Amino acid sequence: MARTVLITGGTSGIGLAAAKRFAADGDRVVITGRHEETVRAAARECGAEGVVCDGTDPAQVEELAAGLGDTLDVLVNSAGGLPEFTASSHSHLETVLAEWHAALGKNLLTAVLATTAVKEKLVAAPAGAVISIGTIGSERSGGSYGAAKAALATWSAALSAVIGPKGVTCNVIAAGFIDETNFFHGRMTDARRSHLVEETHNKRPGAVGDMASTIHFLASDGARHITGQTIHVNGGAHTTR
Template sequence: MTRIVLVTGGSSGLGKAVAARFRADGATVVITGRGEERLHATAAALDARPIRCDAADPAQVARLAAALPELDVLVNMAGGNTDFTRSGGDSLEDTLAAWRANLEVNLLSAVLTTTALRGALRPGGSILNVGSIGAEYAGSSYGAAKAALAAWTAGLSAQVGPKGITANLISPGYIAETGFFHGKLTDKRRSALIAATHDGRAGQPDDIAETAFFLASPGARHITGQTIHVNGGAHTTR
């Protein structure tokens, strides 16, 4: 049976790489995004089905769920550090707006999408959320949102496990060839991020795509409720 895979935020960056990996395996892939032109261009390139959706908008997420009565893999990739795109000040109002923006984009988007589509996931399915190495420090609204996403994923695993569904979080470190930093990454900072790894290289989108593909494979059915760190050793666990 052909698997049906949904990748939110699948029109660019890591989402696009993950969608391409599942499509290469013959899955029916649905991608979402907010920018219609880029969404349709990516869908055409990947032979995927595009559905325009802002994952933080309940009405749009409800329409997305109505279009997908059955699903095997849900990848909540939509997100990003909204601090890079904001120019707010230091007032309490600005602080509140900055935190709300990152919580909506990185936590609530996954919560809304998963809640809407849980009933569509077939037994043996997988939910994959995407966190960040920034959650290990959580001194910013972005890191705190990703830390909350990891905690929520662990609880989600217990809820969906009886149906044979796994729920895991992939936590990338620095990944090159994406638009995450919006052109604001200096050469000095990039060198420092690479120097922090054990293997001396930047991560690549395919590192995340292959991890996602494995976690949704038959060989990973007993891996659930976990945070999988993909960062070249920049953050280690025991």
């Protein structure tokens, strides 16, 4: 049976790879991003519906939710990334505040708004799931970005208890270094890349396919008893014991 799958931030990287995976199943996939051109191109590439929606804008998120129909099977909160902000000419603290607002908006509030907007539409069968993308940076000294994603994981665990009784799972996938994304905005150096690969146990970068496979699994029948968790996909760069 075709499912309806909403993927925020589906225009590139992990979200786009996940969109392709669900679309290959014949699911109705809806992807979002902030720019008309990239949304349209990505939707065409993976056979999804594209909606221009800035996930930090409540009115745009409400409109997105209204266009989905009455039910939603899977929500993937993939929108996020390093904070984009303009340094203030007024004071250092205003610049710090702008960075933190940007980090929290992009990585925490996009997920909170999207999930709240669709919560009543989420259905248990065949495998209802909310999956949010976190980061290995939350386990380390991750600054505003890592802190925002840590809050995402804490919020997600609490939400699991709220939507769990209706049969919908709720998890975070904390990613290590994942290649083939726009995350680093072309600023990844060879030295940094080598370091990130070296700290994995399998000596390779993560691929968007690694993430898409884990997302797909969490939205499958085999993952019905996995909820309230942070699942780490990082090649061993961070271990939980």
